[in-house]
Amino acid sequence: MTRLRLADFRNYRSLAAETDARFVVLYGDNGSGKTNLLEAVSLLTPGRGLRRATYRDMAREGGSGGFSVRADIVSAAEEATDALTIVRPDEGAASPRTLRLDEAPAKSLDDLLGHCRLLWLTPAMDGLFTGPAGDRRRFLDRLVLTLDPEHGRRSLDYERAMRGRNRLLAEDRRDPVWLSGLEEQMAGLGLAIALARAETVQRLGALLAARREGAGPFPAAELELSTGYGPLDLSRPAAETEDEIAARLASGRAQDRAAGRTLEGPHRAELTVTHLDKNMPAALASTGEQKALLIGLILAHAGLVANSCGLPPILLLDEIAAHLDPARRAALFGIVESLGVQCFMTGTDEALFSAIADTARMLRVDKGAIS
Structure with missing residues (x-):
């Protein structure tokens, strides 16, 4: 990404920033708006961004009520694509967020995945291994989405069908034909979701295991996925497995x-994560070890995405840096340099990034402005 422009986003009335470097470092005091900039970049992919906030919360207080995020995205050797996502939450449209690519309306937000893939790591994710299972599912689904652009749409359709089935089950007079139709839809979508997750876990796990020797400051992890279906053989023909899932939904x-x-x-x-070198659940590792495991997972997956899609992801x-000692920071x-990805990083102390200051785009953030 070579340029970022914002209007009425969070604490930014307007902003234009050059981001044409491997490393883009945003430094400044707490509360100055560094994470807001990362959140804006995270909207260059389907979903609600790294904070999972509502659009109303993202809109600048005292602004127009909506906002826009615009970026020049360069993928591989192609020319830059002008990506503009606009949110107008007060207009009552079915979807308040629209996307334009090179001034042309996009079919859906999923079109962004043809131009960039995003991965992020925030302090809010530090409790990933000890928190609820839903957090780990969302984390895994974000990893899957960077490899399989259809995963997000399947997940939304599955949730919609499941909510419809739950409402129908709660009614006194239930239409069995309608129920069967929803269950068949859930079976097909649910199997596709489970297979996509299992493939990502297998591929990432194999990569982590191969890198176990000399893993360095970021320890290797072992991944295990429980699909949510109990004992279910995913290796059988899809039609046969879908029929079994639909039958189990009907009987349940x-x-x-x-x-x-x-x-x-x-x-x-x-999703269960194990610290390989210590052979212990990640949830039982120290806070520092959990952080190192999480960084190792994100970096390994960034390499997997770059090699699989030919589209190096953007890391947020x-x-x-503040949570890493000098050796781990240097590592x-x-x-990141060896992966060939672009990386946006934030921190309060400019000195933490002195090792890359000569090549990074260093941007000081101060109360909704940069320099």
């Missing part, structure tokens, strides 16, 4: 109605 209607929710499916999946690392900079 009474239990699901009593529980008030669907008890089986990819929405119940669990919020307040990363992080070196790995």
